[in-house]
Amino acid sequence: MKKNLGVVQAVYPMPVLMVAAYDEEGKVNVMNAAWGMICGSDKIALFISEGHKTTQNILKTKAFTVSLADQAHMEAADFFGIATGNNMPDKFERTGYTAVKSQFVNAPVIDEFPVVMECELAEVVQTENIYAIIGRIVNTAAEESVLSENGKVDPSKLNALIFDQFQFGYYVSKDKVGQAWDAGKGLMNK
Numbered sequence: 001m002k003k004n005l006g007v008v009q010a011v012y013p014m015p016v017l018m019v020a021a022y023d024e025e026g027k028v029n030v031m032n033a034a035w036g037m038i039c040g041s042d043k044i045a046l047f048i049s050e051g052h053k054t055t056q057n058i059l060k061t062k063a064f065t066v067s068l069a070d071q072a073h074m075e076a077a078d079f080f081g082i083a084t085g086n087n088m089p090d091k092f093e094r095t096g097y098t099a100v101k102s103q104f105v106n107a108p109v110i111d112e113f114p115v116v117m118e119c120e121l122a123e124v125v126q127t128e129n130i131y132a133i134i135g136r137i138v139n140t141a142a143e144e145s146v147l148s149e150n151g152k153v154d155p156s157k158l159n160a161l162i163f164d165q166f167q168f169g170y171y172v173s174k175d176k177v178g179q180a181w182d183a184g185k186g187l188m189n190k
Helices: 053-061 071-082 091-095
Strands: 017-022 028-033 036-040 043-046 063-068 099-101 108-110 115-126 131-142 161-164 169-172
Touching (some): 028 053, 028 071, 053 063, 071 161, 071 169
Antiparallel strands (some): 017 063, 043 131, 115 131
16 A cells, blocks of 8 residues: 655656856866756656846756766766855865866766766746756767767766755665566567
8 A cells, every 4th residue: 555645746766967068267067967958859857946147047058968987976066956056156176076068069078987977058938837958969079988889878888876855865886677669568469
């Protein structure tokens, strides 16, 4: 029997995304965003509020990067979610992390995170119920250490952080338990 829990954001897993953009002076700002998802073959949607320093930077520069946080860099990833660039001008510098300018967009690539999507601002969606930054992914880059033999990102090597909305924890997932577009084929002919 199910127990009623009230209003709970009951979606699991949630990504731990590092969203980075330059400010008007070329200074790096990074935020931790769990409310983001792919919304097209070359699009990503970030459901972040307009008041974030990173959001303001994206609106000004029209570009950003989205990196996947991994277990090895959990401390800084969490810090990027705790601290706000609106009140802490040296937020990025405090981590000791490094960034290089993307070859494809006017946004920083954080060296320490293993996978990054480089994005141009495509659209801002603002209604009574939603504020979303939509980016067009123009390139994705990954450290060779997280690639499989076929040249694609291997989740078992990535150790990507997963955010848990229920207990507010970080997890990693490594075990493949099935093949997409194959596991359910047996039900097709019933």
